[in-house]
Amino acid sequence: MRMKRMLPCAAAVLFVGAAAAHxxxxxxxxxxxxxxxxxxxxxxxxxxxSYIQLLVDGDAAEKVQWSVEIGSPSLNVxxxxxxxxxxxxxxxxxxxxxxxxxxxxxxxxxLTFADGRTLEGVAARVGAGPGGPPPAGPGGPRPAxxxxxxxxxxxxx
Amino acid sequence: MLRxxxxxxxxxxxxxxxxxxxxxxxxxxxxGIWVPDAAPRALLTSGGKTPPLTAEAAKLYAExxxxxxxxxTSFDPTTWCAGPGMPRILTMQYPFEIRADASxxxxxxxxxxxxxxxDLGAGTADPPxxxxxxxxxxxWEGDTLVIRTGGLIDTTVMDASGLPxxxxxxxxxxxxxxxxxxxxxxxxxxxxxxxxxxxxxxxTFHRDAAARVADDVCPDRLARGExxxxxxxxxxQSRRAQGAVQPAAAAxxxxxxxxxxxxxxxxxxxFGIMVPNAPLSTAGDDIVKRNAAAMQSGKIMQTAWVSCRPxxxxxxxxxxxxxxxxxxxxxxxxxxxxxxxxxxxxxNASHPAQIEPSYxxxxxxxxxxxxxxxxxxxxxxxxxxxxxxxxxxxKLHTVERFTLSADGNSIDIxxxxxxxxxxxxxxxVTRSWKKSPARHPFEYDCMENPRSEDFENAYYVRExxxxxxxxxxxxxxAPSKMVxxxxx
Numbered sequence: 001m002r003m004k005r006m007l008p009c010a011a012a013v014l015f016v017g018a019a020a021a022h023x024x025x026x027x028x029x030x031x032x033x034x035x036x037x038x039x040x041x042x043x044x045x046x047x048x049x050s051y052i053q054l055l056v057d058g059d060a061a062e063k064v065q066w067s068v069e070i071g072s073p074s075l076n077v078x079x080x081x082x083x084x085x086x087x088x089x090x091x092x093x094x095x096x097x098x099x100x101x102x103x104x105x106x107x108x109x110x111l112t113f114a115d116g117r118t119l120e121g122v123a124a125r126v127g128a129g130p131g132g133p134p135p136a137g138p139g140g141p142r143p144a145x146x147x148x149x150x151x152x153x154x155x156x157x
Numbered sequence: 158m159l160r161x162x163x164x165x166x167x168x169x170x171x172x173x174x175x176x177x178x179x180x181x182x183x184x185x186x187x188x189g190i191w192v193p194d195a196a197p198r199a200l201l202t203s204g205g206k207t208p209p210l211t212a213e214a215a216k217l218y219a220e221x222x223x224x225x226x227x228x229x230t231s232f233d234p235t236t237w238c239a240g241p242g243m244p245r246i247l248t249m250q251y252p253f254e255i256r257a258d259a260s261x262x263x264x265x266x267x268x269x270x271x272x273x274x275x276d277l278g279a280g281t282a283d284p285p286x287x288x289x290x291x292x293x294x295x296x297w298e299g300d301t302l303v304i305r306t307g308g309l310i311d312t313t314v315m316d317a318s319g320l321p322x323x324x325x326x327x328x329x330x331x332x333x334x335x336x337x338x339x340x341x342x343x344x345x346x347x348x349x350x351x352x353x354x355x356x357x358x359x360x361t362f363h364r365d366a367a368a369r370v371a372d373d374v375c376p377d378r379l380a381r382g383e384x385x386x387x388x389x390x391x392x393x394q395s396r397r398a399q400g401a402v403q404p405a406a407a408a409x410x411x412x413x414x415x416x417x418x419x420x421x422x423x424x425x426x427x428f429g430i431m432v433p434n435a436p437l438s439t440a441g442d443d444i445v446k447r448n449a450a451a452m453q454s455g456k457i458m459q460t461a462w463v464s465c466r467p468x469x470x471x472x473x474x475x476x477x478x479x480x481x482x483x484x485x486x487x488x489x490x491x492x493x494x495x496x497x498x499x500x501x502x503x504x505n506a507s508h509p510a511q512i513e514p515s516y517x518x519x520x521x522x523x524x525x526x527x528x529x530x531x532x533x534x535x536x537x538x539x540x541x542x543x544x545x546x547x548x549x550x551x552k553l554h555t556v557e558r559f560t561l562s563a564d565g566n567s568i569d570i571x572x573x574x575x576x577x578x579x580x581x582x583x584x585x586v587t588r589s590w591k592k593s594p595a596r597h598p599f600e601y602d603c604m605e606n607p608r609s610e611d612f613e614n615a616y617y618v619r620e621x622x623x624x625x626x627x628x629x630x631x632x633x634x635a636p637s638k639m640v641x642x643x644x645x
Contacts, residue, residue: 027457027614041634045286046606053630053637062633067610074478074599077285100455105610 028097028107030123036066037093045073045083052086052108054094066104068096070111071122079120086111086119097123184257186334187302190370191362194339196250198388199318203343203357214321214351221319231639232319234312237626238269238375238385238465238604240289242313243306243328244344246271247360250388252368256490258420258483262295262302263492265499268386269375270467272492272499274481275304276596284308287324288600302332315346317386323350339363372515376465376604379625379641418529418561419568420484422598425476426567426589432474432543434584441548441579448546448618456616460541461516464622465603467498468540469517469533470555473572474586475543479598489522489529495601502531514551516540529559539619542574542586546618550578567591609640 038056050070058064070076073083086092091114096106108121202208210218221232230236233245241249251267257277264273275295284292291309295302311324326348333341340362347355375385437445452458461468462475478494489502502522512519512535519535538551553576560569568590575583609627617623626641 027610042637044606047602049606049608049611051606051608055634065630065633065635067608067630073286074601083286099610101613103610 027099028123029100030097032098033095033109034098034106035093035095037091038063038066040086040088040090040092041065042088043084043086045076047072050076052092052094052111054092056104064104066094066106068094068105069107069122071108075122079122081119090114096121183297183300184262186300187255187262187332187340188257189364190252190254190368191340192252192365192368193247193250194361194363197248197360198316200244200248200316200320200358203359208320208346208356208358209353210321211351211353217321218319221314221321225318230317233314233317234605235268235375235385237607237639237641238379240271240313240600240602240605241268242289242309243273243291244346244358244360245313245316246273246290247342248316249386251373252365252370253362254370256483256485256488258485260420261481261483263481263483263490265370265490267370267373269373270497270499272497274492274597275302278596284597286599287311289313289602289605290600291328292597298331300333302330304328304330304332306330317388321351322346322348325350335361372513372517374466374516376625377621380621380623418484418527419482419489419559422479422481422593422595423568423590424479424593424595426591428475428477429586429588430475430544432547432584432586435542435547435574436581436584437547438577438579438581444548444579444618445545448616451616455614457611457614458546459612459615459617459622460546461539461619461622462496462541464617464624465496466539466622467493467496467516469498469500469520470536470549470553470572470574471540471542472496472498473555473557473570473588474574476588476590478601479593479595480590481598489531492598494598496603497601502529508532508534514538518553518555525558527561529557531555531557531559533557539621541618548579548618549574549576552576552578565592 036054036056038054040052041055042053044051044053050072052068052070054066054068055063056066071079071081093112094106094108095110095112096108099105107123109123111119111121200208224230224232235241235245235249246266246268247253249266249268253267254265256263256265260276260278262275262277264275266272271290273290273293275293277295287308287310289310291306293304293306295304297303305327307327309322309324309326309328311322311326313322314320315322326346329345329347331341331343331345333343335341342360342362343357344360345355345357346352378387379385435441448458462471472493477496480494481492483490483492485504487504489504491500491502492498493500498517500517500520502520504522506521508519508521514535514537516537516539518533520531520533522529522531524530533555536549536551536553538549538553540549540553541547542549553574555575556573558571558573560571562568569587570590571585571587573583573585574580607624607627609629612624612627626639628637629640630637
């Protein structure tokens, strides 16, 4: 199992963003959670990261467009997604960790469809501990805190 | 559910492919480097007519032609170095090389190290997600190689003029070496969403002793202010046979007669992302400290591989995703899923006197008993060997020892790194790979969607890694757009 293989690498995985994903540090604040509801404008099922563009009612008359990273194609497939699991026009609720820059941008923890079905995003397992470290690779998780020199080298399983 | 209706025929083809792997002699006429005869900018049917587009596809095509006339090629992902897809890559003015072993035939394309791995075995195509180059399955019909490819993403275009296709696209190629020595690729296009009926186009290729499949890195060309696709002059013909460039004559040799040692699909046993205790020199230590300081301040570190460059040494110290190994008597070829890269290890050869520096260097191999020993020189100095950005220079020299386990199910690769610029003495990193159950790797199109957010607050370890094109999302209902131009 892919996930099982990753388990012993938990410590290093927190730093994987620097090496194996396309971002290293501090882009998102994993200590915070934001929940937004809206209509899917577009799904970008792409490398190095996949995104959902969500239109959310804002304070003004205009919709606010959120960019929410969900993972990457190969990663999301391993997590049970398929390319059109989510489609343009779907009404969904996204629980996410927001970007530190305050923009309408975040990384997905859990997506909930109108009928209650859910899909986990790449951020769902960040900080989950030994029971659920995130997988490495493209679209992999971003570390929970600004990068510091890694605590230890990757361990052999 | 993922729409992959176009893949259904593949299952039948795959069943027919059982036992289709051919002896080396029958594959041999196709091996080696091929240069496009015409490299058409707009595909036509074999009868010279416009393809039979559906009304909706014709409207889309007309819009793209208008944009093209205005100088806007952003409908074609190759504009920002993303994957060309099929058959687009065959319409580019770049040579490709065909190599093969008993179970796979590989096209190594001259544009940004894309490759296509054609499964000649008895497997079935069961892709969980569509890919840029799809899932090609091949079989022989006499002297004709029939390749059926489905599972293609729909964001690529058929040609440089923007001829559209959907995810329903299934290509059936009939490849044959003609009596005049040229290679003919007769392609049947089936895509009921985009075309009212199947249609056929024909591309031909010729030999050219001067042709080379170069170590092409598209984002470097963008960074130099050059177009992503060089038209019309083949950029590789003028290059000397140095470094990672392979001479045509040497490439067109038979698959290995000897028993395969490492051929097949492998995946990392472990994800080693750190190289601890490397004996950094003062200069090397300064760079690592500078990187650490930038990350401590919250910057996002952009290294070579994060910036979509290949890296022979970094992939050995930080293994990621699958590799496919082909063995011939003259070469061990390693195809990397991530970063996408082709390493060519010339067996029982010597390094040329002059090596054109590259990301993969010039690799020569020899057998030391059952161990493959690979010596590599000619690196360009743009590679970081671990997550802290431990540097390399053009003085880098690596010696890798590939050793198969007794049961044949894993490989230990011991890489000795020597770089007097940044390290006080040679050191060794060992990584292990295990046999993968996969018949086909995924692919990693690193340049597919360079979102601007990924480059905000970035720290570029080397200036070269700064992106040229990035996607900027619109506000509200406004669409996103690809913006090209070096940011400061």
